[in-house]
């Protein structure tokens with residue numbers, strides 16, 4: 001019987017380090033800005049399957065943001081719950097790899113406004129009206 005050689009740990013380690021570069025999954029910044037005006041606060045609680053970013057009061061004009069590396073399986077999803085005025089517990093996807101890997105290659109900015117949430121398309125440089133508030137809350 002021939003003995004199997006143990007795997008070369010150093011090589012495997014290097015290969016693992018390089019995977020994100022090969023697949024192009026570099027760091028992404030997500031920012032959610034309070035553009036409600038009139039000094040109105042909003043409360044934002046964002047999380048992914050593995051990370052809970054906590055609940056934060058974001059005052060008028062301020063931004064809550066974070067950085068992360070999308071996972072290599074293309075399943076990264078951060079969603080947020082938002083409270084502001086009559087809109088309570090509104091859930092939206094702040095970063096979904098399948099929707100955003102082109103749209104927000106490195107930067108995903110959101111603007112919370114009186115009528116809903118706008119998302120910056122980083123490819124076109126244009127704000128898109130992505131999430132209107134539910135009709136019942138306006």
Ligand SMILES: *[C@@H]1O[C@H](CO)[C@@H](O)[C@H](O)[C@H]1NC(C)=O
Pocket residue numbers: 039040041057059
């Ligand atoms: C907004 O939040 C800050 C800090 O939590 C608080 O001091 C302030 O009273 C709030 N403003 C309004 C309009 O609720």
